Amino acid sequence: MSNHIKEGGATSELERVKLSDELVSQYLLNNPDFFIRNARQLEQMRVPHPVRDSVSLVEWQMSRQRNHIQQLEEEITLLMEQATANEILFGRLINLQNELVQAISLQDFLSRLQNWAKSLGLAGATLRLFSEKWRLNAPSDFTHLSLSRQAFEPMRIQRLGDRNQYLGQLNGPEILLLMPEAKMVGSVAISLLGKMGDLGMVIFTSRDTQHYHTGMGTLLLDQLSILLPGLLARWVEPV
DSSP states (O other), X not given: OHHHHHHHHHHHHHHHOXXXXXXXXXXXXXXXTHHHHTHHHHHHOEEEETTTEEEEHHHHHHHHHHHHHHHHHHHHHHHHHHHHHHHHHHHHHHHHHHHHHTOSSHHHHHHHHXXXXXXXXXSEEEEXXXXXXXXXXXXXXXXXXXXXXXXXXXXXXXIITTOSEEEEOOOHHHXXXXXXXXXXXXXXXXXXXXXXXXXXXXXXXXXXXXXSOTTOOOHHXXXXXXXXXXXXXXXXXXX
């Protein structure tokens, strides 16, 4: 009788212990030799499979490893593609910098920037400088570069928000504000100048409406936003 009670008590105790994924995982972590001691049983285990009903545990593990290797290969390929793209962008930036530092006047500077943009297959490049930050009043020959920050503010809120770049299409009034003499503007890349984006902007235009679009990388634009103000200061006096 006492043995029966004891066995019954033990059974009740076991029933109260419910195995969970966490408990099983913790046990295996605490007993790393479990798989060695139970190698034969592991070979006989079957794991559910979405296509083949079930596979052996060994096959399942090999499949996981193959998937992991494939994922690593895809990540390495992506990193190599990004490195190649960044190398190309860096080369273009160096070429532009070499061109601009050789400029002998502001007009020459603007022409070199324009030619660089066209060498990339673009329609052109435009600079607009905020009148509150640069001295472009008459008798300057470049008052057409001046743009009031107040006039641009509604567009900045609408198109850029809290970003320093915008890539996409513009409507008629926006094109007229930024590039009054431009023709056949399909899409644009706008990058505000300066670390705070408060000095003006450089605008690259394409006749293709889909050339610039949301989601494109902005690494080159980021670098230009820092590079151009320092070079411009040789020809235009900051306020």
